[in-house]
Structures are given as structure tokens and as C-alpha cells.
Amino acid sequence: MTNRWRLFSERSSGHRDTDAVERAAFVAAPSGCGLPTFMTTHDTIPETATLDEPRPRRCVGTRSIIAVVLAMAVLITPLAFDEGSTAHAAARTWVVAPWGDNSASGSASDPLKTVGWAVARARSGDTVVLRGGVYNEQVQVYRKTLHIRSQPGERAVLDGAVAVDDWSPSGGDWYSSGWTQQFYREVSGGVVDGDNIVAGYPDQMFIDGRTLTQVLQRSDVRPGTFFHDTDADRLWIGDDPTGARVEASKLRFGFYFNRADGSTLTDVTVRRYATEARHMAAIRAYSDNLVFSGVTSELNARIGISAIGSGIVIRDSRFVDNGHLGVHGDRLTTFVVERTAVKGNNKAGFDTFHSAGGLKVTSSRGVTIRDSDVSRNNGPGIWTDLDTEYVTISRNLVERNGRAGIEIELSRSVNVLGNVTLDNGEAGIWVLESQDIQVLHNASYDSKNAIEVEEGPRRNVRNVRVFNNVLARAKGGSLALLAVNDWTEERSAAQMGVRTGYNAYWVPSTSETANLSRWGQWPSSPAYSQDLREHQQVTGQGVGSLVDTSGSNPFVRSTDTLDYRSPSTTAAGAAVAGSAAAELGVPSGSRPRIGPLSVVVRR
Structure with a gap:
């Protein structure tokens, strides 16, 4: 169950619209110094400055830090090209x-x-x-519109990352001395799971391009791991470096678009940055009307890209194998992600109940996520939260994510249309404490529950329509293919305004549950249904629905080619109208076949 009271603590202010002195004054010291979490002193440093200096190891007085940074701001602000x-x-x-x-x-x-x-x-x-080539830099675009491309x-x-040389053997391992670069390490709590505190350590190492796993003490070093001895300024590895290229992350971020409205970044890769919590992401897009096209952000310690602003577009890009999230968005207006891969993120093992996973958007309005591949993330795949509204999630492949494939939490006015969710750890599609939601023409296979609607203590569920979907073959731990309930045990599905119909249920013998539905009836216990008649009697709904229990799926054309459209002989679904019809590419008021209407793409 999601921890419903923890917010995304990285939603720090002071990144977009503060001047140099304000940004410089918003400062934090290492854990235990009695200061805030974030530090943005680099925001005030001109693009030409060297930004890879070692970090201090010991706390100094709060007043001393602020005084020094304010003095720096006065000295360096006139140097900026504004x-x-x-x-x-x-x-x-x-x-x-x-x-x-x-x-x-x-x-x-x-x-x-x-x-x-x-x-x-x-x-x-x-x-x-x-x-073409490699640039070992971190770059801020400040108060100008630039078009940067390969x-x-x-x-x-x-x-x-930079090369690390001069290795010496010792006790079966190898060390390199003189590594003075140090990063602030986030303590347990919040986004750092107490059982995996190393997630909050931004240090990264690579050998011949392969990522090494950080361990917390010298005695734990084995092949495939590394240890950073900050007291001795040494890096330890368990692999023989002879003839290999060994590298370690030295810089904190790649691009920071700061009040750089209208800028674009095209066909550029940003990789292997040791991003600290205060810097959020390898790419910070904190401006309006930015366009990112053909961008790859990979193997960074924290987030691939973080966006705050209006009119930001990400297309034909890849955010893969990052430590925390692939894509983060907050306080967005009109945000589009399309034809983009968000895969393999939260490699560091941040808390998946807090914010970690594939793509998470909070406190935003007018969000579209379409035609993308959001898969193999350690956590939810696509996640909207904290009053995000007017959202369209359409025609995406959402596969093998550690928690829900698509999680709609504390959101409103969301269309979930034509997606294919496969083999996700929790529900394929999970609507949680949200209102005015349409779940139409999706296919959800091999997840814990195919589609789940759940009410909790923070907000009542209201007006959820679940129509024209294929719900198929649940896996272990499933309650039902369609699960609707109030976990506070106060309101029924009818009181929540959940309506269903024209759905197709495939329940072969390999399905971990034979239940079509689990239907909340509080104050009575939820009712379970294993056939269509029982489902319709219990729910008073389910008109036009289909059930098949054969070993061969009749509701798909070709799983090999990701063609999860139903065959032409499948019955028509309920009528689709308005913006949902436009997004699905059908006339308003028409009755397309049950299931997805287009072929999804693995990217």
C-alpha cells in the first residue's frame, strides 16, 4: 500500500524564479548541521566556472555558510552573461x-x-x-533562449564521469588514492529507505562501462562493487583494473535550464552524473516552453530529467537506468511526453512508496503521456499524484514495473486510454483516491489486479468509468481482475460512483485467481464474483461484458508483435465521446471494439 502521507520532498522552491542572491542564500550543510535539505550555491556560478571542486567534509556554522555564500553571490553575479x-x-x-x-x-x-x-x-x-564526442561539463543556461543540438x-x-588511474593491489582488492571528490549523502528517511541507505550516496563507478555497486565498508568489497573511503581519499574496487577503463562520477549535473524560456535541447546524451538531492536531476528543466527531442539521460545517480514550468515537451527521448526516477515533473502546466522510453529506473533502490520509479508528475495541470514505453522500473511506471489534473495517458506500453503499471493517485480528470500493461508488480492500472477518471480501451495482463479502484482517508473516489478494457490472467496475490474497494471500510463502490461495462475478461486455468471482480459493499464485506451473471448481480453493472476461460486468448491478435487489439470479430464496446474519442482516433459517439485500438511500441 502506498504511504499516503509522505509528500515528494524534492519539491524545493527557489529553483525557477529567484535572483542570484536568493538562490545563494538557500543553502544547506551536510546532515546534522541544522540546516535545510537543499543547497543551490552552484546556481549562482557562471557557466565558465569550474564546478568539480571537492566538497567540505565537516559542518561549519550556519551563519558562516550563509555569509560566505552571500559574499560569493555578490562577487560572481556580475560575471554572468545575462x-x-x-x-x-x-x-x-x-x-x-x-x-x-x-x-x-x-x-x-x-x-x-x-x-x-x-x-x-x-x-x-x-x-x-x-x-560528436564527450564533454566533461555541467552547464547552466540562465535567462536566455538557446537551441543546443548535436x-x-x-x-x-x-x-x-572521469577516468581513475594509478591502482594498487591490496588484500585481493585494488585501491586508487587521491580521490578527493566528495558528495553530500542523504540520510535515511523520506525518499531513502532505511534498509538501503546507500541509495542516498551519489557516488558512482564504472569498469569498462559496467556499473559497479557501492558498498558501505571496505570489508564488503567484492568483484562488481566499490567502496569510497572518504577519510583516506581512496576508491576501492573488487575487480582487477589491469587493462580495463575504470571511471568514477565527478560532476553533479549536466544541464540546468534556469529561466531559459523557449530553449531546446536536441540529440544530446547526458550520463553518469553524481546528482545530489539538492540538484534533483542530471537535466533540470525549470523554464517555460522548453523542448527536449532525441535526448538520452542515463546512468545518473538521481533523476534523468526534472521539469517545472509551462509548455514543456519531451519527445523521442530516452531516460534509462537512472538511480531514482527517469522523469519527474512538478507544478507543470501543459506538459507532454511522447514517443519516449522511460526504462530501468530506480536502480539505486530509493523508496518506491515515496516517489521512486519510472515517471512521476505532481501538482500539475494539463499532462499528456502518450506512445511511450515505460517499463522495468523499480516502482510504479507512470504515476500522477498530489492534485495533478486534466491528464491523458494513452497508447503506452507499460511493462514489468515493480509496483503499479499506471498509478493515478490524488488526481482528477484523467483519461487512461488504449494502454497495454503487462506483468506489473501490483495493479496494471490503479486508481487511488482520485476523481473523474475514465479507464477506456486498455489491455491489462499478468498483473496482481488488472484494474484496481481504491478509496482511502485522504479523498473520496468519485465518478470512475471502467469500460471497453481487456482484463486478463492475474498473477500471484491477486484478489480479482477488477478490484473496487474502500480500504477505510466506509463507502461502497456505488457510493464512490464506479461504473463498469463492456469489458472482456480472460480467465484461463493459469490465472492465479478465478475472480472477475471484488466489489466493495461497505458496511458489508466486499463481494467476489467468478462468472458474469454473478458479477452483474452483485454490481448491478457489467452490461455488454464478455468472459472467456479457454486456454487460448480470444481477445488479442499477436502478443509477439505487441498487437493487443482484439480481433475484428470481437463485440463493440460502449460509445466513446469527446476528448477521449479524439485521442483514440475515432469519431465521437462511435462504438469501437473492446480493447486497445492501436499497436503499442517497445522503445
């Missing part, structure tokens, strides 16, 4: 190449060397073209 957001008359293109020179003109034949210096020199409206046919990679 052109405002209005494009100048003659926009130009700046070219950057790993073999360039920062004293160069920035032309195609005379490129600059670093992305940060190009961003600093560019004016609003300019384009920054990155030649050279067509090439790929620029911002990489937070």
Missing part, C-alpha cells in the same frame, strides 16, 4: 568540438572547446552546435 530572454537581431550559430579552443571564434572551422563557454558567449536566440549525424555526450 542577455534576458529576447532574441537579438542577428542570431548566430556557435560550434563546439572536443578538439576546439575556447579562444577560437566558435565557427564551424574554428570551434570552441567547451559547451559552457559557448553558452556563456551566446545571446538569446542563438544556436549551439555540438560536434551536429546532424553525430552525437554529443555530456559525461559526469
Whole structure:
């Protein structure tokens, strides 16, 4: 059960619309220093500054820290290249190449060397073209509109890791001395599960591209692991580094779009940053009208991308194998994620009941997530929470996530349309304490409960429509393919306003439950139904529904090609109207076949 009272503590203020002094004053020390959680001192450092300095190991007085940082803000703020957001008359293109020179003109034949210096020199409206190769940088775009992209046919990679050399054997392991880079480590509680405190340690190491697992003490080092001895400034590994490329993350973030309204990032990879909680993500998109296209953010310690703003679009991108979340959004207006892979996230093992998983959006309005692949995340796949409203989740493949495939929590006015959810750890689709929800034309297979609607103490469920779906073959721990209940044991499904009909149930002998439905009837106990007549008698609903118990699924065309559309002989479902019909691509008022209406794509 989700912990229903813990909020997403990373929703820190002061990132988007504060000036340099305010950002500098919003500071925190390591755990135990009696200061807030977050620190944004890097926000005030010009793009040309070196940002990989070692962090202090000991706490100093609160007043001392704030005084120092305020003094830094006064000194460095005049150095920032602040052109405002209005494009100048003659926009130009700046070219950057790993073999360039920062004293160069920035032309195609005379490129600059670093992305940060190009961003600093560019004016609003300019384009920054990155030649293929690796850039070991962290870059802030502040108060200007820039278009940053890779050279067509090439790929620029911002990489937070550097090579670590000079290894010495000792006791069957190997160590490298002189690693002075240190990161703030988040203590247990909140997003860090007390049983896995190492999740809050941003340190990362890689050997020949393979990620090593961090351990908490020298004696635990084995092949495939590493230990950071912060007292001795040593890195320990259990693999023989001879002839191998060993790397460790040294930088904290890749891109920070800060009041950079209208900027774009295209065909760029951001990887292996040791992102601390205060920096949230390898890419921070804290501006309006940003577009991310063809972007990959992978193998970062925390979040792939974090977005706050209006009119932000993410398309044709990949957010994979990040430590906490692939995509995070908060306080968004008109946010679109489409044709994007969000896969394998929460590798570090953050608390999946708090916020960790694939894609989570909170406190937002006007969210669309479509035609994407949200799979193999350790936690919920797609998750809306904390008063997110006017949401469309359509035509996604949502597969093998550790908790619910699609979780609609404390949200309202949500359309869940035409998705395919496969083999998720909890419900394929879970509607929790939410209102005005439509769940239409989805296929949910091999999850604990195919579709679950649940009321709790924080908010009454109201007006949930579950129509034209395929609910199929539950796995272990299932109560029923369709589960509707109030876990406070106060209200019935009828009082919640849950309506169902024209659903197809496939219950082969391999299904872990024969129950079609579990229907809340409080103050009486929930009623279970194992056939359609019983389901209709108990619920007073279920008109037009179908049940099949054969060993061959009659409600799918080809699982091999992810074609979960029902065959042409399948009965028509209930009429679909309005925005749901438009998103599904059918005329308003038409009655399409039960089940998904399009083929999903594995990305």
C-alpha cells in the first residue's frame, strides 16, 4: 500500500524564479548541521566556472555558510552573461568540438572547446552546435533562449564521469588514492529507505562501462562493487583494473535550464552524473516552453530529467537506468511526453512508496503521456499524484514495473486510454483516491489486479468509468481482475460512483485467481464474483461484458508483435465521446471494439 502521507520532498522552491542572491542564500550543510535539505550555491556560478571542486567534509556554522555564500553571490553575479530572454537581431550559430579552443571564434572551422563557454558567449536566440564526442561539463543556461543540438549525424555526450588511474593491489582488492571528490549523502528517511541507505550516496563507478555497486565498508568489497573511503581519499574496487577503463562520477549535473524560456535541447546524451538531492536531476528543466527531442539521460545517480514550468515537451527521448526516477515533473502546466522510453529506473533502490520509479508528475495541470514505453522500473511506471489534473495517458506500453503499471493517485480528470500493461508488480492500472477518471480501451495482463479502484482517508473516489478494457490472467496475490474497494471500510463502490461495462475478461486455468471482480459493499464485506451473471448481480453493472476461460486468448491478435487489439470479430464496446474519442482516433459517439485500438511500441 502506498504511504499516503509522505509528500515528494524534492519539491524545493527557489529553483525557477529567484535572483542570484536568493538562490545563494538557500543553502544547506551536510546532515546534522541544522540546516535545510537543499543547497543551490552552484546556481549562482557562471557557466565558465569550474564546478568539480571537492566538497567540505565537516559542518561549519550556519551563519558562516550563509555569509560566505552571500559574499560569493555578490562577487560572481556580475560575471554572468545575462542577455534576458529576447532574441537579438542577428542570431548566430556557435560550434563546439572536443578538439576546439575556447579562444577560437566558435565557427564551424574554428570551434570552441567547451559547451559552457559557448553558452556563456551566446545571446538569446542563438544556436549551439555540438560536434560528436564527450564533454566533461555541467552547464547552466540562465535567462536566455538557446537551441543546443548535436551536429546532424553525430552525437554529443555530456559525461559526469572521469577516468581513475594509478591502482594498487591490496588484500585481493585494488585501491586508487587521491580521490578527493566528495558528495553530500542523504540520510535515511523520506525518499531513502532505511534498509538501503546507500541509495542516498551519489557516488558512482564504472569498469569498462559496467556499473559497479557501492558498498558501505571496505570489508564488503567484492568483484562488481566499490567502496569510497572518504577519510583516506581512496576508491576501492573488487575487480582487477589491469587493462580495463575504470571511471568514477565527478560532476553533479549536466544541464540546468534556469529561466531559459523557449530553449531546446536536441540529440544530446547526458550520463553518469553524481546528482545530489539538492540538484534533483542530471537535466533540470525549470523554464517555460522548453523542448527536449532525441535526448538520452542515463546512468545518473538521481533523476534523468526534472521539469517545472509551462509548455514543456519531451519527445523521442530516452531516460534509462537512472538511480531514482527517469522523469519527474512538478507544478507543470501543459506538459507532454511522447514517443519516449522511460526504462530501468530506480536502480539505486530509493523508496518506491515515496516517489521512486519510472515517471512521476505532481501538482500539475494539463499532462499528456502518450506512445511511450515505460517499463522495468523499480516502482510504479507512470504515476500522477498530489492534485495533478486534466491528464491523458494513452497508447503506452507499460511493462514489468515493480509496483503499479499506471498509478493515478490524488488526481482528477484523467483519461487512461488504449494502454497495454503487462506483468506489473501490483495493479496494471490503479486508481487511488482520485476523481473523474475514465479507464477506456486498455489491455491489462499478468498483473496482481488488472484494474484496481481504491478509496482511502485522504479523498473520496468519485465518478470512475471502467469500460471497453481487456482484463486478463492475474498473477500471484491477486484478489480479482477488477478490484473496487474502500480500504477505510466506509463507502461502497456505488457510493464512490464506479461504473463498469463492456469489458472482456480472460480467465484461463493459469490465472492465479478465478475472480472477475471484488466489489466493495461497505458496511458489508466486499463481494467476489467468478462468472458474469454473478458479477452483474452483485454490481448491478457489467452490461455488454464478455468472459472467456479457454486456454487460448480470444481477445488479442499477436502478443509477439505487441498487437493487443482484439480481433475484428470481437463485440463493440460502449460509445466513446469527446476528448477521449479524439485521442483514440475515432469519431465521437462511435462504438469501437473492446480493447486497445492501436499497436503499442517497445522503445
